[in-house]
Amino acid sequence: MGTNTTYKKDVEQAIANPKLSEALHLFGDNYLIAREKAYEGLDFEAMRTELGDIKDIVRLNREELLAEFVKNAEAAGSKVFIAKDVHEANEYVINLAKEKNAKLIAKSKSMVSEEAHFNKALEAHGIRASETDLGEWILQLAGQRPSHLVMPAIHMFKEEVAELFSKEAGETLSPEIKSLVDYARVRLRQEYFDADIGLTGANFLIANTGGIGLVTNEGNARLCSTLPKVHVVFAGIHKLVRNMEDAIKITRLLPRNATGQLLTSYVTWIRGAVPCDGETKEQHIVLIDGGRSALYESPACRDALRCIQCGACANVCPVYQTVGGHVFGSTYISAIGVILTAFYEGLDKAKEITRACIGCRSCSAVCPSNIDLEEIILHLKEEVTKEYGMGVIKNVAFKAIMKNRGLFHNMVRAASKLQRPVTHKSRNESSDQRRIIRHLPMHFMNKDFTEWRDLPSIAPKSFRDMFDTIPQTLFNPDYKVGFFAGCGADFVYPEVGVSMIKVLNALNVEVVFPKGQNCCGIPALYSGDA
Ligand code: SF4
Numbered sequence: 001m002g003t004n005t006t007y008k009k010d011v012e013q014a015i016a017n018p019k020l021s022e023a024l025h026l027f028g029d030n031y032l033i034a035r036e037k038a039y040e041g042l043d044f045e046a047m048r049t050e051l052g053d054i055k056d057i058v059r060l061n062r063e064e065l066l067a068e069f070v071k072n073a074e075a076a077g078s079k080v081f082i083a084k085d086v087h088e089a090n091e092y093v094i095n096l097a098k099e100k101n102a103k104l105i106a107k108s109k110s111m112v113s114e115e116a117h118f119n120k121a122l123e124a125h126g127i128r129a130s131e132t133d134l135g136e137w138i139l140q141l142a143g144q145r146p147s148h149l150v151m152p153a154i155h156m157f158k159e160e161v162a163e164l165f166s167k168e169a170g171e172t173l174s175p176e177i178k179s180l181v182d183y184a185r186v187r188l189r190q191e192y193f194d195a196d197i198g199l200t201g202a203n204f205l206i207a208n209t210g211g212i213g214l215v216t217n218e219g220n221a222r223l224c225s226t227l228p229k230v231h232v233v234f235a236g237i238h239k240l241v242r243n244m245e246d247a248i249k250i251t252r253l254l255p256r257n258a259t260g261q262l263l264t265s266y267v268t269w270i271r272g273a274v275p276c277d278g279e280t281k282e283q284h285i286v287l288i289d290g291g292r293s294a295l296y297e298s299p300a301c302r303d304a305l306r307c308i309q310c311g312a313c314a315n316v317c318p319v320y321q322t323v324g325g326h327v328f329g330s331t332y333i334s335a336i337g338v339i340l341t342a343f344y345e346g347l348d349k350a351k352e353i354t355r356a357c358i359g360c361r362s363c364s365a366v367c368p369s370n371i372d373l374e375e376i377i378l379h380l381k382e383e384v385t386k387e388y389g390m391g392v393i394k395n396v397a398f399k400a401i402m403k404n405r406g407l408f409h410n411m412v413r414a415a416s417k418l419q420r421p422v423t424h425k426s427r428n429e430s431s432d433q434r435r436i437i438r439h440l441p442m443h444f445m446n447k448d449f450t451e452w453r454d455l456p457s458i459a460p461k462s463f464r465d466m467f468d469t470i471p472q473t474l475f476n477p478d479y480k481v482g483f484f485a486g487c488g489a490d491f492v493y494p495e496v497g498v499s500m501i502k503v504l505n506a507l508n509v510e511v512v513f514p515k516g517q518n519c520c521g522i523p524a525l526y527s528g529d530a
């Protein structure tokens with residue numbers, strides 16, 4: 001089965017489960033309210049510009065800052081290993097575990113360890129990695145991967161979690177959130193004491209101290225970094241910051257943007273090998289490149305490494321809200337996932353999710369790192385089209401037909417008459433007139449267009465054909481405005497244009513419709529044809 005077919009099946013399955021989509025939409029709405037409240041009285045635009053600048057300074061000085069971090073971390077007693085890829089990173093921890101005769105590693109949440117398929121790599125050597133973040137533990141029991149950067153098990157309902165925990169407990173547990181959390185707390189607590197090694201990620205690698213910063217809500221990262229005798233930090237090199245001041249500035253944005261909190265429950269700063277139970281703990285910091293240097297070198301995409309992993313670009317994304325993170329992403333999900341998948345796993349792995357983006361720009365609007373995610377995805381669409389082509393139908397449509405205004409408009413008019421046998425009355429539309437196309441005959445067009453979505457039919461009369469008959473009885477208008485309708489309002493939803501004229505006329509504004517206008521080019525642009 002090809003990637004394309006698999007992806008479409010995943011989309012179909014996700015759409016067939018409206019419960020998940022409803023929950024994600026509701027979550028997205030509530031998230032926006034909480035986020036707005038959290039930023040009350042603050043200048044988000046100024047804050048994110050500053051964050052972007054902080055990250056750009058790191059990019060420009062990354063070699064010096066990395067060397068400074070290593071020097072200071074080693075001076076504080078830490079051992080630092082720079083891994084060129086995730087395999088080297090895994091190997092380092094496996095060798096360390098063997099050297100310590102370690103059988104159990106207690107882990108807190110770390111996306112880079114997901115990227116490294118860390119648990120699986122360790123299992124192959126007889127070492128068990130135990131997830132201690134509640135969401136990650138749920139997924140470990142379910143044998144699934146995260147579907148969100150901050151809330152990895154957001155796609156699971158409490159009844160499903162109760163079923164998993166019941167199996168683990170050997171007794172039926174009620175699907176009540178508090179009792180499920182209580183069970184997890186008791187069940188996981190012993191793991192910290194039994195673990196030979198604790199592994200955490202790092203939100204910050206602070207160059208001028210050699211310390212790390214962790215921003216969490218569950219406290220498990222603190223236990224993982226404190227109780228076992230050996231602490232391993234697993235982090236991407238892009239987590240570098242110059243100093244504590246920069247880290248604190250980022251900490252003002254991260255919780256607000258991630259969960260609408262002013263501050264997370266735990267913010268932990270650790271520097272070096274700390275005393276533990278009368279002995280000195282070992283701290284090993286594994287810094288992973290894994291494609292980040294290549295991404296830094298891409299002028300069109302490098303801003304993606306400003307990401308502080310707040311997850312907001314998923315929370316607001318209509319595609320994510322419709323199909324969830326297992327479909328719209330890979331290790332990393334949603335808008336940032338599209339970009340990182342292309343760089344860390346290859347363009348081939350990212351091509352379907354790149355095309356899935358509808359270009360609404362919601363992600364760019366909420367990103368606290370000032371990343372224009374949509375612009376980068378648009379660039380990747382071009383790359384995908386260059387590499388894999390656009391398909392014959394789109395090529396002919398965009399290059400031969402839509403560029404030629406007369407031909408395009410005549411074809412649309414003809415299609416509005418010929419479409420009748422393939423249109424149906426819409427189930428959702430209040431208007432009696434609205435019809436949709438559910439199946440196109442193969443010889444007309446690629447069936448992919450309508451196989452898993454409905455298309456609106458072309459209106460019987462276009463806006464341009466009705467414009468001259470719309471009365472505008474204004475004697476002395478305050479303004480005269482030109483209306484660019486776009487293909488949607490011109491050929492599919494002319495009633496939108498008619499209503500707009502009514503509104504503008506009521507404000508004493510006359511509307512002019514230049515008939516020479518043509519398609520704006522968005523369909524071609526979003527198909528990667530720049
Ligand atoms: S621009 Fe694309 S990735 Fe961003 S929110 Fe919209 S659909 Fe999602």
Ligand code: SF4
Binds near residue numbers: 371
């Ligand atoms: S890209 Fe921006 S919005 Fe998305 S997770 Fe990263 S920082 Fe958050």
